[in-house]
Each structure stands twice: as C-alpha cells, then as structure tokens.
Amino acid sequence: MKTVYIGTYPPRRCGIGTFTQNLLQAMSGKDDSPKSKKGFFVVAMNDFDQEYDYPEEVGFTIRQECQRDYQEAAEYINLSGADCCILEHEFGIFGGRNGVYILSLLHRLKIPLIVTLHTVLKTPSYEQKEILQRICRTANRVVVMSHHAVEFLEDIYDVPKEKIAYIEHGVPDYKFLQQEAKKEFKLDKRKVLLTFGFVSRNKGIETAIKALPEVVKKHPEVLYVVLGKTHPHVLHYVGEEYRNYLIQLVSELHLENNVVFIDKFASQPELFKYLYAADIYLTPYLNEAQITSGTLSYAVGVGCPVVSTPYWHAVELLADDRGILFDFSNHAQLADILIDLLDHPEKRLRLSRNAYEYGREITWPKIGAKYNNLVKEVTAEQLKIPRKKSIPFDIKILPPFSLAHVKRLTDHTGIIQHTKFGIPNLKEGYCLDDNARALIMALMAYKETKSQKALEFCPVYLSFIYYMQNDDGTFHNFLNFDRTFVEEQGSEDSFGRAIWALGYMLDNAPNDSYSQIGKYMLDKSVPVFDNLRSVRSIANVILGISYYLKNNMGDDVMIERLRKLTAFLVEEYRQNSHADWKWYEILFAYDNGLLPLAMLHAADILKDEEVRRIAFESMQFLSDITLKEGYLSIIGNEKWYHREDTRSDFAQQPVDAMCMVLMFYQAYKMTDNIDYLKKLFASFMWFLGENDLRLSLYNYETEGCFDGLEREGISRNQGAESTLAYLISYLVVLEAHKNYYSKYWQQNQTEDLTSNE
Incomplete structure (x- = not known):
C-alpha cells in the first residue's frame, strides 16, 4: 500500500515530527534506507515561514499559515497514486485559528484517511470541537493512544465507536547498558533523575526542583537532569522566561550541584542513552489534561522506573505497578516517594521489570504492523462503498428550524x-x-x-x-x-x-x-x-415590485416602473459585459447573486426574452466562479474582485450565500431544471460547513449564525444580518424541497397510472 503522511517531520524539531518519522519507518520496514521507504512519502508542515533540509521521502511542504498550500497539497496527494493518507493531528501545527486550514485539505482528498489524534481536549472551545468533529467525520478511522481519548471522542465529540482505533504510542527499540551509558555521560557516581522533552510551564519542572532539598539531604549524590530545548512556540512568544525562572529557583535552593539543564534537542539514540542512564524518570506535569505523552511512553518502553503526576496518559500507562503517581504540584509528597525509591532499590527494580515487560508490546515494529493492518482495512472498505444516488436534497441533515436567536435579538422596537x-x-x-x-x-x-x-x-x-x-x-x-x-x-x-x-x-x-x-x-x-442609481438598490426594488405584481398584474403603472428599472440593469450589463466577463459591473462586490436574482424575477413578470437571457447568462457566470469546486466559495469582501485582478477568498458574507440560494430557487421555478436545486442545496450547505474553511457558520449552541468566514477562521459575532440570511435560506430550502417532491410524487403517480393502463 502506498501511504502518504501529513505532519511535521525532521529536521524540524517537534515531537510529532519524530512520531511521523518513526511511524513511516515502522510501516515501511526495519531499515532506514531509501529503498525500504518506496511507496511512502510525507507532506511536511513548516512553521513561521521556516525552510528545512528535508530527506527525500518528503514530497511536498505546506507553509503553516498559507491556506492555498493546503489545497495544492490535496491535489498533489490525489495525483500521487497513494492508497491511503495518515494525518498526524495537533491543533498547533496547522494554520488558521485552532488549525482550521487543515479542513480544506482533508475535504479535497479522494483516498481513505486515517487520523492520529495527539491531543483530545476534554473541554474544547466551540471552534475546537467543531474542527475536531469535522476531522473525525472526514476520517475513515480515528487513532488514539489512550482509553481516556476513546471515551472523550464518544462522549464529547459524538464519534461512533466503530470508527475509533486504539493503538499505543510506539517506542524505538534501542538497548543500552545502564553503567556504560552513565559512564559515557560521566554520571557513574550519581543517582540520576531525568525529565526530557520540550521545556514549557505546563511540564511542572519546578515541582521536582522544590522536592530536591529534602531528597539531597539523604542522597547528596542525586542529580536531576532536565534535557531539552524550550518549546519553539514558547521561545517565539516569551523567550526563555520559564527556563530563567527555573535556573533562578535552583540558585535560591542551593541546588547547583544537583540540577543540570541540557539545552539541546537530543537525537533518538542519545535520548535513549540518557533514559538507560536514569535511575528514575519524572513527569511532574501540572494538570491532568495530557491525553498522550511520547516521553512517558519512551520511559516505560525502556523499563525506567517512573514517578509522575496523575495526568490522563500517566494514570493509564503506569497502572499495574508500572510506576508511581503523586498529586499535582505536591513537592513534599514527591520528595517522600523519591527518598523511598532511592532507599529501596528492589522497589525500583520491580517497577522497571513491569514497565519493560509492557514496553516490549509497544515497540515501533509492532505498532507499525497495527497501522499497516488498519490501512489495509480502510482501503478494502472504501472499495465496497456503493456510489450514492444523486438527489437534489437531503434535508435530514438540517438542524431543527429555530427562532431562538431572533427572539434574543428582538425587542419591542425591532431587531x-x-x-x-x-x-x-x-x-x-x-x-x-x-x-x-x-x-x-x-x-x-x-x-x-x-x-x-x-x-x-x-x-x-x-x-x-x-x-x-x-x-x-x-x-x-x-x-x-x-x-x-x-x-x-x-x-x-x-x-x-x-x-x-x-x-x-x-x-x-x-x-x-x-x-x-x-x-x-x-x-x-x-x-x-x-x-436611484445603485445597481443593488435597483435590484432590491425590482424584487419588491415583482412580488407585489404577482397579485396585482392589473397595475399597469407599476409594470412600467418595473420595465424602466429593469432596463437600467440591462444597460449596465451591456456596458460592462464582455466575452469573458458576463456581469453588470467591472467588478464583483457584495450581494452579487442579488443582480441575477432580480433579473430572473423581472423576466418572469415581463416575459422579456433579452432580460431572461441576461439573467441566466449572468447567473451562469457567477456560479461558474463560485461553485467550480462543487461547493460554494463566495467571493470575499477583503477587496473587490476586478475583472483584471484576482478574487478575494475571505471576508465571505452570509447574505451572499442567501442570494445564491434565492437565485437558484427562482431559476428552478422558471425552468424545472433539477440542476438548479442541486446548486441551491450546495449553496445552503455553505452555512453548515461546505465552504472554504470546512466550518459550520450555524452555531448549534445559540441557534444563530456567525458573521462570516475570515482568513484566520470564523467571525465569532452572530449579528442579525447573518442569522436572518441563514434562516431565509433555510426556509427557501424547505419550500424548494416541498415543491420538488410534490412534483416528483405527481410525476410518479402519472407514470404508475400510465403503466397500469
């Protein structure tokens, strides 16, 4: 199976990058030669506009905050001949707010998708939950590395149990002798406590340092090694503030001979030598919200005795006497545990044996085999999925109609x-x-x-x-x-x-x-x-007159008013349209669908063939631009889209989607062409996530609608314009659905009668 991986990748220094590399090697074969990796390649994430000298298995790179890169990556993957894609997901490595840009890539994939979740939040924000739910709906399988994560996905994110796969975090299969490792690092006369990984405040290293004075009183040979660089994002925003605080704390407690900071990103072989050299491994994290810890998996995998706070992954991984837990931030309790373990080497040996026995089951070759089996499973399932019958509507997916947010906004004066x-x-x-x-x-x-x-x-x-x-x-x-x-x-x-x-x-x-x-x-x-001189104002008035005339066709004066206003739009179209630009202005601005919509209504009332031609011609031109990918991509309002320029992708407004829905419904009523109903429904689905960011603008909590799609994510406000645009569009879908199925039922009845005769 040809497999593509999306994630960070070495030489970028990132735990997920190391995971991705280990997984690729485990799935492709034991050795690290290019030949063994044939059929496996990586789409690598770059951060802060950094460039890296990647190995040859990296076939494509994505700049984290460049949204178009995600779309181009999807096209690259689809043309690569890959059988399956594996995404390594962590909110912080993808662009847009809460990593929203990855959704546009995943939506365009044409091959099965497996997603490995490195973080599953227990209390996500509304947007974090929405993004993760959409990722899980897109995926054929969702892999997590703890049973807590399985529970969270089911209970919080509504992911079906059959879609979730539990596969442990892999551990490289390195073997070193402790005394030789200690001697190499000049630690052979010390009792070594070790914490490794990126340094940041949530790691709770100060708890371990505060525990040391009591430990050192009885065991002065103890040395606490903190191995790792400051997390790149922390370094980018606040520099070495936390590391400097820790150094100052060591000085205040007079622990200069008992604590050493090794400020480097260690290679895997070097890292495992430090693990084998350690007598006790510490993970003193400050809170429970850690669903996966690669560092903890490594320590258990090599059989290092572990003392940890009870964060979620630690509670699971250190069960069955594979480690010892202490309360968050409780340095006194930690000191007692460390003294006891240092006093009783047989206890450390027991923990070590239990951990090592478990670690043999999660080595990377065994984890790679599980992923390979999963790839075969999802690709086989994909071949069995029947093609869906093309229908114009699927209103079962619509949320219930609700006026709750309108009520919230309306008082005795108005909305x-x-x-x-x-x-x-x-x-x-x-x-x-x-x-x-x-x-x-x-x-x-x-x-x-x-x-x-x-x-x-x-x-x-x-x-x-x-x-x-x-x-x-x-x-x-x-x-x-x-x-x-x-x-x-x-x-x-x-x-x-x-x-x-x-x-x-x-x-x-x-x-x-x-x-x-x-x-x-x-x-x-x-x-x-x-x-009136504004084309949009005139279009709105045309709509009002057209509705009025439906029951007042005897009002000849108003018909002439309609004819005169329509002639204004016709003239604007003649002046501005060209062979490659079928539009009423030299640009697209806002409420664009309003103009063909008004012309369609006018044509329906006036029965004027030129008006009808212009209406359908301009509607087709607009839909060719905004629906060319199969979903509605509204022309953004960041800047107007001039004929000789490029369109804006963001500041997409709900009123534009509403006008598209209304426009296609009017076209359907005038032609009975079901293709317009399909486009109507595709336009409405913009509100529910079928858009450039793959996020729903409908807020299921407030039952209102967000104000638009911005470059970094969804605009969080939920004003009247947006909510009304959503509700009007929703009601048009209901009417169109009823209209279509009424005709469909009558047609079937007629066919049945004919066949009976």
Whole structure:
C-alpha cells in the first residue's frame, strides 16, 4: 500500500515530527534506507515561514499559515497514486485559528484517511470541537493512544465507536547498558533523575526542583537532569522566561550541584542513552489534561522506573505497578516517594521489570504492523462503498428550524443589528436593512412552518419600517437604542431592501391590515424610484415590485416602473459585459447573486426574452466562479474582485450565500431544471460547513449564525444580518424541497397510472 503522511517531520524539531518519522519507518520496514521507504512519502508542515533540509521521502511542504498550500497539497496527494493518507493531528501545527486550514485539505482528498489524534481536549472551545468533529467525520478511522481519548471522542465529540482505533504510542527499540551509558555521560557516581522533552510551564519542572532539598539531604549524590530545548512556540512568544525562572529557583535552593539543564534537542539514540542512564524518570506535569505523552511512553518502553503526576496518559500507562503517581504540584509528597525509591532499590527494580515487560508490546515494529493492518482495512472498505444516488436534497441533515436567536435579538422596537459574540450589542442599535430582512424571514417562517412566534414578530418589524419612513418616501437606516435617528436619510441599498420587504409582504400578507399599510408605504416611496442609481438598490426594488405584481398584474403603472428599472440593469450589463466577463459591473462586490436574482424575477413578470437571457447568462457566470469546486466559495469582501485582478477568498458574507440560494430557487421555478436545486442545496450547505474553511457558520449552541468566514477562521459575532440570511435560506430550502417532491410524487403517480393502463 502506498501511504502518504501529513505532519511535521525532521529536521524540524517537534515531537510529532519524530512520531511521523518513526511511524513511516515502522510501516515501511526495519531499515532506514531509501529503498525500504518506496511507496511512502510525507507532506511536511513548516512553521513561521521556516525552510528545512528535508530527506527525500518528503514530497511536498505546506507553509503553516498559507491556506492555498493546503489545497495544492490535496491535489498533489490525489495525483500521487497513494492508497491511503495518515494525518498526524495537533491543533498547533496547522494554520488558521485552532488549525482550521487543515479542513480544506482533508475535504479535497479522494483516498481513505486515517487520523492520529495527539491531543483530545476534554473541554474544547466551540471552534475546537467543531474542527475536531469535522476531522473525525472526514476520517475513515480515528487513532488514539489512550482509553481516556476513546471515551472523550464518544462522549464529547459524538464519534461512533466503530470508527475509533486504539493503538499505543510506539517506542524505538534501542538497548543500552545502564553503567556504560552513565559512564559515557560521566554520571557513574550519581543517582540520576531525568525529565526530557520540550521545556514549557505546563511540564511542572519546578515541582521536582522544590522536592530536591529534602531528597539531597539523604542522597547528596542525586542529580536531576532536565534535557531539552524550550518549546519553539514558547521561545517565539516569551523567550526563555520559564527556563530563567527555573535556573533562578535552583540558585535560591542551593541546588547547583544537583540540577543540570541540557539545552539541546537530543537525537533518538542519545535520548535513549540518557533514559538507560536514569535511575528514575519524572513527569511532574501540572494538570491532568495530557491525553498522550511520547516521553512517558519512551520511559516505560525502556523499563525506567517512573514517578509522575496523575495526568490522563500517566494514570493509564503506569497502572499495574508500572510506576508511581503523586498529586499535582505536591513537592513534599514527591520528595517522600523519591527518598523511598532511592532507599529501596528492589522497589525500583520491580517497577522497571513491569514497565519493560509492557514496553516490549509497544515497540515501533509492532505498532507499525497495527497501522499497516488498519490501512489495509480502510482501503478494502472504501472499495465496497456503493456510489450514492444523486438527489437534489437531503434535508435530514438540517438542524431543527429555530427562532431562538431572533427572539434574543428582538425587542419591542425591532431587531438589534449587531452582537458581541452571541449577545445583543445594544450600543449599535437598529437598522432598516435588518428589520426589512427580518420581516421577510418572519413572513416566510409563518408561511412554511405556521410558527405563531414568527407571526408575533411581523408587526414589530413592520412598525419599525413604518417608523423609519420619511414624509418624502425615503427612509432612515440607522436608529439608536434610544429610538433617535442617526441620519436623515439612509443609503439607496437600505431603501431598496425596505421595498423588497414591502413587496414580499404584499404578496404574503397575513391579513388585510398588512396589505393596507404595505400599499400605503409602497405608494409613498414610488417617486424615489426615479432617483436611484445603485445597481443593488435597483435590484432590491425590482424584487419588491415583482412580488407585489404577482397579485396585482392589473397595475399597469407599476409594470412600467418595473420595465424602466429593469432596463437600467440591462444597460449596465451591456456596458460592462464582455466575452469573458458576463456581469453588470467591472467588478464583483457584495450581494452579487442579488443582480441575477432580480433579473430572473423581472423576466418572469415581463416575459422579456433579452432580460431572461441576461439573467441566466449572468447567473451562469457567477456560479461558474463560485461553485467550480462543487461547493460554494463566495467571493470575499477583503477587496473587490476586478475583472483584471484576482478574487478575494475571505471576508465571505452570509447574505451572499442567501442570494445564491434565492437565485437558484427562482431559476428552478422558471425552468424545472433539477440542476438548479442541486446548486441551491450546495449553496445552503455553505452555512453548515461546505465552504472554504470546512466550518459550520450555524452555531448549534445559540441557534444563530456567525458573521462570516475570515482568513484566520470564523467571525465569532452572530449579528442579525447573518442569522436572518441563514434562516431565509433555510426556509427557501424547505419550500424548494416541498415543491420538488410534490412534483416528483405527481410525476410518479402519472407514470404508475400510465403503466397500469
């Protein structure tokens, strides 16, 4: 089996890199020759723009914070002919917030995936949990190295038990004689206590140092060796602050003859010589949240007596009298244990024998064989998976429809426009844009679900729109929390959204009162139409008029208004479109799907073939750009996408996804082409994680929607615009699903009757 590994790799100094190298060697054969590694290669992670002189098995490198590298790595792997991919996962080695960039790579893989988790958090943040769950859903198998991790994956991350594989951390099979190792390091007259690995505050080395004064009183020959460099990330951000603190502590306790710091990244043979030279190995970590410890596995593997705090991996690995545990930060208890072990060599010997016996079962050749069997297993399963039938919808995967976050944002005045994380930000007040969208959403929700709560929201949002209208038909946009206006007249875009909402309400009024006030405000605003120049404002107004005309086709004056506004967009399209640029402007900005959406509605009302052609042509151009990978990749708002420039990948906004959903549904209603339903659903799935970062924007805790996809991850705020865009899109999916399956059922009934005849 040709296997590719993703992770850090030597010469980068990283424990996971060492693990990856050991695993590759164990799976490919006992020797370290290039020939034995044929069929095995590595995609290596670089950090802080560092370059490394990698060995030949490294076929591709990824710059940690360069998102495009992850996509290119996926393409490289897919073209390599590899049978299986093994990912070594640790949040800190991948780019984006909490390592989110790795998701874009994994989603593009076309071969089976095995993920080895080096960290499984008991109390993850919302985003950490979301990322790890998506990794586990993508993986064919998830490997963990402790039984605690198995429990966490099942209970916290909802990973099916049958997907989890327990494989211990491997141990290199080095053998040295203790006296010879001690002599080489000039330690033959000392009792050696050892801690090795990257130095950082969570290692609790100060606990061991504080225990030494009592130990040294009885055993002055004791030497505590701290072997390892400061962790690179710690060094990058705070320098040698912790190491200097430890050195100062040694000085204060007068332990200069009993503690030595060896500031180096030891090679594996050298490291194991130190382990064989040690009389006792210490891991005095400060808290239990350590699910895997390679250093502890190494110590047990060589049969070194271990004294450790009871972090998760230590509790498991040191069971059955393979080591001794002491309480976190309890240096007095540690001193008593060390004195007892140094006084009684037979106890150390017993621990050593038990540990060594267990260690023989976790040597790398045996661990490599387990991984090879797992690779064969998942590749065999992959061949048996039948192709899924192509269907336009799978609404079973949708979360339940909920207005909880809308309720949280809505008071007696209207809907608050912004939040700080998930909490309404009253300082920002209200805006016409969001209350117009909220009215559309509430009317849709009542129509689709008969939600009484949605119906109760309708007069709140409608009265807000009424309050915001000026005597000349224009609207204010922003309103302070004390109900004072921020400006005399809002933007053209906010005006257009208000007209869209009024037109939609006039087509879906719950009772006559809504129709009366809606018509009153619409008539009052009509004179403003002639002054509009923004293509998006005009598109919004076209939508409002189109909805109004569905039940008022006798209104010839309004039809002419629609024709005139549509002609404006047609002219903009003629002026700006070219053979390779079928668009209304020389750039893509925001709410891009709104323009083809408006033209589709206008074409449906006016029955104008040129308008129809432009609508479908521009829709196809937009979808070719944003759906070319099979999922929605919204044109980001970091900078506008000019015709001669490159597009922005980030600052992707939920309103853009909403417009795409609405656009494809209108195209489906006009053509009955099921491909538009598939694109509609693909666009909606942007909210649920089918996007460039592979993260869900829907927050299952608050039942709101995050504000967008940023370069480093998801924007954590959950404002009204985003949540309303999600809910409107959700309701369109429900309506489209009902529409499609109603036609599908009728078609099947007709076919059945025909066959019976």
